[in-house]
Amino acid sequence: MRYWLSMLLLSLAGYCPASELVVYTWEYYLAPEVKSRFEQETGIHIAEVNYNSDEARNRLLSGGYPPEFDIVSIDSLSLNDPVWRALFTVMPASIRKQNTAIDPVFTARCGDLSVPYMWGSVGIAYRRSQVSEPITRWQQLFTPEPTLSGRIVMVDDTFDLVSVALKAAGFSINTHNKSELQAAYHLLQKQRPSVATYQLSFAAVSDQQFGKRIAAAMVYSGDFYALQQNSEYKDWTYVVPEEGSPLWLDCMSILKTSQHKAEAQRFLTFLTRPDIALLNGQTMGFTPALKKSYLPASMQNNAIIYPPVKQLQRSEFYNADVSKNELRSAIYFSVLK
Structure with missing residues (x-):
């Protein structure tokens, strides 16, 4: 993982245009179809860097993360810690108000620094x-x-x-x-x-x-x-x-150091669209942070996805x-x- 991260960052070093966002997230956590749809709709490419544990993520974030990073998936519990809160920018109220399909319980837990992503x-x-x-x-x-x-x-x-x-x-x-x-x-x-x-x-x-x-x-x-x-x-x-x-809840947050905050906000708004959230969840086997009424019966009745x-x-x-x-x-x- 360290070798792969190093090679990716070398390829990004000195070049990270506004048409590309770098997301730091778990492996197998963002559907390729979702990334393709976003690129088709906006022309913005999504690049991923993956971590394999909260501890690995925290070590990198606390040790001086690469400046190319724009968005981080982070658990809601960590967003209560001032150390991690200090890294992220406040999400515009307009974006949070648009997320009417998101369960308000999850919105409250992710707070003002992020949008809810997946839970389980x-x-x-x-x-x-x-x-x-x-x-x-x-x-x-x-x-x-x-x-x-x-x-x-x-x-x-x-x-x-x-x-x-x-x-x-x-x-x-x-x-x-x-x-x-x-x-x-x-x-x-x-x-x-x-x-x-x-x-x-x-x-x-x-x-x-x-x-x-x-x-x-x-x-x-x-x-x-x-x-x-x-x-x-x-x-x-x-x-x-x-x-x-x-029960866990993951949120998506934008780093203060991101040079592409407007594009990052656009991507997070895209991720919380009900059609995209469902496509993402159903493709990857996770439960999107939508109100239960938005989930199809096949998800509501699946004990793996919905306990x-x-x-x-x-x-x-x-x-x-x-x-x-x-x-x-x-x-x-x-x-x-």
């Missing part, structure tokens, strides 16, 4: 042929059956890794209770021998070293599509566990103060060291 759950993907009984609870991933030993993938993320352990232990993902966080820590430590790697699932199944033996994974809902595409096995299934799930009501009621978005909890970071680094 964190669940479990597993191969049906590799387990003796269906996986329906987080506890089954933390105290796995023997056949899963060394064959599990967990996400490398400070908040979500700890939060699914909290859910497994029966606690809120927003807790600040020390004993509850310690219980999550003990679950994560107990699980370590069963974990093959801490990274995104679709990348893990492509790894030549251990990809073929992966049988279960902590997965962001939209990544399940990429997991299926990258794996040679076709018996994967996805479930939102009975205990509920951390079942019972599990959704037990799921939670992060409160803003979670990002200030230093014990979570300590747990994360202790588990992954």
